[in-house]
Amino acid sequence: MTNIIKRVGKKINCPNCSHALKYSWLSRINKDWVSLYSKAGDAVLVSKELTRAAASEGELSKGVSIYEVKHGIDAVHQFSVRNEMKCPNCNYPLTSRSGEKFEDIVGGRVVFLEGMTFINDENEYRVEIDAR
Structure with a gap:
């Protein structure tokens, strides 16, 4: 993967292991997309195409x-609605999707970490974050 997406973000420490995490997010202003994390929590999929399948959790899973x-996404990612973003150092879940209502997950803001794989409908990127 040679594509890089550069973002401005912030720093926090993992609440479990205190590993320094650089993070950024996409605003939801005038955007219509679905965001899903990989099973390992190290990749995020952001798709406008998947909004058509977001009527219910079951439909979205099939979609x-x-x-x-269709997009040739590596099966190792295993994207799903309930997957959590995880600390790359200790695998501690950094999101709370497993316990949230489906509507809140679909309507929520996508957050991503330095070094994650960011996949959208057109391309795949490695995330670099300038944390301030």
Whole structure:
């Protein structure tokens, strides 16, 4: 992967291991997309195409499977609505998607970490964050 997405963000420490984390986010202003984390929590998928399948959690799960095949996304990612973003040092869940309502997950803001893989409908990127 040679594409890089550079973002401005902030720093926090992992609440479990105190590892320094650089993070950024996408605002939801005038945007219509679905964001999903990989099973390992080290990649994020942001898709406008998947909004058509976001009527229910079951429909979205089916839509993700079709989307991954259509776009040739590596099966190792295993994107899902309930997957959490995780600390790259200790695998501690940094989000609370497993316990949230489906509507809150779909309508929520996507957050990503330095070094994550960022995938959208057109391309794949490695995330670099200038934390201030």
